[in-house]
Amino acid sequence: MTSRTLFFIAAVACVAAPTTSNAQFGRLGRGRDKPDTAAASRARADSVAKPAADTGVKTGADTASGSPAPAAKKGRFGIGGVLSRAASGVVGTIASVSGNMMTGSTADLGTVVPIVSRNANTWPKSLGTMETKIIKNWGDGGDLVTVSFTQRSGGFMSKIDGTVTIDGKPADYATMGVYSSMVATMKGPRRVEVATTTGQKAGFTIPAPRGALRIVSINGQPNPTTLDLTKNVTIQLAGVIPGDTTLLLVKAMTSVLGLRGFYETFYVRPGATITIPSAAFRNLNIAPGNVKMGANFNDSYLLVSRERWEDAQNATGPFAGMQVFTSESDGRSFAASASPEMNTGFSTKAELALPGGKLVYSLFKAGAFASRPIAQATKIAVISFAARGTTHLEKVTERTTGNTRTRETRTLTFPQLPAAVWDEALAELYRSVSPVFAQELGATILPIDQVVATPAYQSMAPYSKDDATTDVQFTQTYRGTKLISANVPISEGYGWNRVDARLMRETGANALLKVTLDLQLSERGGASMIPTLAFELVGAPNGHSASTKFVAGTIAGAGRPLKKNEAITPAVLREIMRTADFATALSAALRDFKAKEAANQDYQVIWSGR
Numbered sequence: 001m002t003s004r005t006l007f008f009i010a011a012v013a014c015v016a017a018p019t020t021s022n023a024q025f026g027r028l029g030r031g032r033d034k035p036d037t038a039a040a041s042r043a044r045a046d047s048v049a050k051p052a053a054d055t056g057v058k059t060g061a062d063t064a065s066g067s068p069a070p071a072a073k074k075g076r077f078g079i080g081g082v083l084s085r086a087a088s089g090v091v092g093t094i095a096s097v098s099g100n101m102m103t104g105s106t107a108d109l110g111t112v113v114p115i116v117s118r119n120a121n122t123w124p125k126s127l128g129t130m131e132t133k134i135i136k137n138w139g140d141g142g143d144l145v146t147v148s149f150t151q152r153s154g155g156f157m158s159k160i161d162g163t164v165t166i167d168g169k170p171a172d173y174a175t176m177g178v179y180s181s182m183v184a185t186m187k188g189p190r191r192v193e194v195a196t197t198t199g200q201k202a203g204f205t206i207p208a209p210r211g212a213l214r215i216v217s218i219n220g221q222p223n224p225t226t227l228d229l230t231k232n233v234t235i236q237l238a239g240v241i242p243g244d245t246t247l248l249l250v251k252a253m254t255s256v257l258g259l260r261g262f263y264e265t266f267y268v269r270p271g272a273t274i275t276i277p278s279a280a281f282r283n284l285n286i287a288p289g290n291v292k293m294g295a296n297f298n299d300s301y302l303l304v305s306r307e308r309w310e311d312a313q314n315a316t317g318p319f320a321g322m323q324v325f326t327s328e329s330d331g332r333s334f335a336a337s338a339s340p341e342m343n344t345g346f347s348t349k350a351e352l353a354l355p356g357g358k359l360v361y362s363l364f365k366a367g368a369f370a371s372r373p374i375a376q377a378t379k380i381a382v383i384s385f386a387a388r389g390t391t392h393l394e395k396v397t398e399r400t401t402g403n404t405r406t407r408e409t410r411t412l413t414f415p416q417l418p419a420a421v422w423d424e425a426l427a428e429l430y431r432s433v434s435p436v437f438a439q440e441l442g443a444t445i446l447p448i449d450q451v452v453a454t455p456a457y458q459s460m461a462p463y464s465k466d467d468a469t470t471d472v473q474f475t476q477t478y479r480g481t482k483l484i485s486a487n488v489p490i491s492e493g494y495g496w497n498r499v500d501a502r503l504m505r506e507t508g509a510n511a512l513l514k515v516t517l518d519l520q521l522s523e524r525g526g527a528s529m530i531p532t533l534a535f536e537l538v539g540a541p542n543g544h545s546a547s548t549k550f551v552a553g554t555i556a557g558a559g560r561p562l563k564k565n566e567a568i569t570p571a572v573l574r575e576i577m578r579t580a581d582f583a584t585a586l587s588a589a590l591r592d593f594k595a596k597e598a599a600n601q602d603y604q605v606i607w608s609g610r
Helices: 003-008 079-083 088-101 130-134 419-441 448-452 499-507 570-577 579-598 602-607
Strands: 029-031 103-106 112-120 143-151 157-160 162-166 178-183 190-196 201-206 214-218 226-228 233-238 248-256 259-268 273-276 300-311 313-316 323-338 346-354 357-365 379-389 392-401 404-413 474-477 511-522 528-542 546-557
Touching: 103 143, 112 190, 112 201, 130 259, 143 162, 143 190, 157 162, 162 178, 201 323, 214 323, 233 300, 248 273, 259 273, 346 579, 357 579, 379 419, 379 448, 379 499, 419 474, 419 511, 419 570, 419 579, 448 499, 499 511, 499 528, 511 570, 528 570, 528 579, 546 579, 570 579
Parallel strands: 103 157, 112 323, 226 323, 379 511
Antiparallel strands: 029 404, 112 143, 143 157, 143 178, 162 190, 190 201, 201 313, 214 233, 233 273, 248 259, 248 300, 300 323, 346 357, 357 546, 379 474, 392 404, 511 528, 528 546
């Protein structure tokens, strides 16, 4: 278990409830000298009815069918923000305090999902990783079981009102709903029992390790002191299971923001001898913004793990049918005699002059561990296709002349439109941009009706990003899709139950596409509605916790000017959405992106044969 894996279970999901309403055609209106209460009534992302401006134009309720996006971006006291400022010596205390803020308690086992991990042959405590500071009684070469309880909805962690025992003894409680038990050496099956204060009981058995995986030598040395990470590294292993095809995971230790931890480096087919390409060490699974801070291998450790999800044995109560994560591992300390230049990913950006005005595309691809080659996206399932935006804009100006202060509020409103108008507009957008993905990527786009009918899709609630820069006051989705972004509940985004893997299994797709058209009112240079097309192409997970993306990007530019009291007809809406221009820009952006990716061979090296 890595530091990121341990704290991944503490991520908070952003769940938006669907709203619907009826609306009518209207006109664009602007007014002056509105009462001060108008500013106070500015809509938030999850708001209901918008206030009426004194122009005779009703803003009404959301036109949306789907999910409103969250409110404007704001600072949060989250665990990521706390730990990024923590020194490694106090990380256990900081994590405990932050975890308690994000953890509730429950006596209803039906409301939680246990995430279970067993690690055989734990690494030395002297390495100073986050786990060794949080887990009680950490021992070198021990057998560690952790059980974390996450809420089925809402994303927070839960402490159990009652008892959690492992092998008949009370489990140690760490933080954030995490219970643990460490024994000195590898054991056989291990039994977990949970009993609540209301009398509920559940239990399961974690299977015994399938053997001891051990490192014999690295580059021919039993205990190398240095490794040149700019060259391939060869590892000799003992304990490889004949006939087992489970990929082995190699992890390297480094420090990010002052915290030492293991980061996924490379998946390799099992064998008595495995080779880690030099490209793997410059493509660690580190968040793009932290890649350069995580390139220190002066005091590092190489870990090889055999990891898998297995059915829990003798599972009873609400936990029947669950799975558990198990691993056996071994490692060696080393210092890098030569370190690689980290692959920070790449971006591509250009401005295009088009009939409706300029558009600027900006695409990004992270390092290769979390980014599959675009050529692997051959069968695409569209899981989110939506338009959203602002329909009410206010600007307050105050002037003081002598002893008189004048306050003026200017308002701009965009009329509510019937759902049928948005449906047709989105249908036209879909007919324009989906063939571009198919043609430029040489891919097949699966029918949307086939995708949304799958059990995995039906089980999902809409999720929208919590980093919106403006209030979103309406959302409209296409053909039963939901507004979905990267944030999902822990129980749906981790391991055997992760929703992206289930969607791919049930649809037969190997890529998931999300497209959102954001429309934002603006008064810069005159009233206009500015469109931004954002898209994300998600790939199958790399291992058990690493999501992958083929590409993510935006296309934005000049808005369509709006005249005072202009009727927003379907034809005008089509001009505002700039459908044809977006299709042209998307085609150019994808061609540019493919050329940039082809110039970086790391993606092919890391994903060769997979």
